[in-house]
Amino acid sequence: MKQTQTKLPVSLALLTCAVCALVFGLIALWVSDQQVRYFDLRIITAVHQLESPAMTRIMEFFTTIGSEVPVIIILVIAMIVLYRVLGHRRELLFLAIAVVGSVLLNTVLKMLFRRERPEINRIIEANGYSFPSGHSMTAFTMYVALTFLIWKHVPSRLGRILLVAVSALLIVTIGASRIYLGVHYPSDVLGGYFMSGSWMAACIWFYQRYEERMPPLRSKSTA
Incomplete structure (x- = not known):
C-alpha cells in the first residue's frame, strides 16, 4: 500500500521556526523586564478558581505523564515500534x-534566565528554575514529533484528526497542569511551547532535507 508522505514545504518549516523563535524572544524580554507579572497573576488567579480535590488529582496525573520517567518509557516504546x-x-x-x-x-535556557518559580498557590514542590517550562517543552516536542512520524501510517482522515486532537490535548493539559499546581507561571508554559515549536520546525526541516539527499534504506514491509 502506498503511504502518504508527511512533508512540509521548506518555506513553511523555516517560517514557522523563525516566527516561533521571534515570539519566544518577545516573551523572554517580557519576562526579563517583569512586565509579564500582571498577565501571569490574572491567569493564575483564574486557574485556581477551578481548584478542587478531583481537579487536583487530574492535574497531578497529567503533570506525572509529562515527567522524566513516563516520558522515557513512552520514548522507548515509540523507538521499539519504529x-x-x-x-x-x-x-x-x-x-x-x-x-x-x-x-x-531547556536546561540551557533555564540557566540563562534563572527565573524563580512562583510561590503562590503552590500545590506540589518542584526544583530548578521556572522559565521556560521543561514539561511544556518536552510534551510539545515529543507529541509533535510522534504525530509527524505516525501521520503517514494512519490511512484515514478521521484517524489523523484524532491523532492531532489527542496530541494537542496532551500538550495543552500537561502545560496547564503546571500552572494549576503552582510550579510555573503561564508565561513559562507559553515560552516553552514557542521555543519547542521553533526547535521542532528546525528538526523537521533538517530531517526532510536529509531524506531528500540520502538513498532509501531497506526496511520491513508495512503493508
Missing part, C-alpha cells in the same frame, strides 16, 4: 534527537 515493527531507523534517530535536544535546550 525500529522493530516499522523498521524505520531514520525516524528513530529523528525522534531521539528532537526530544534529547529539547531537554538540553
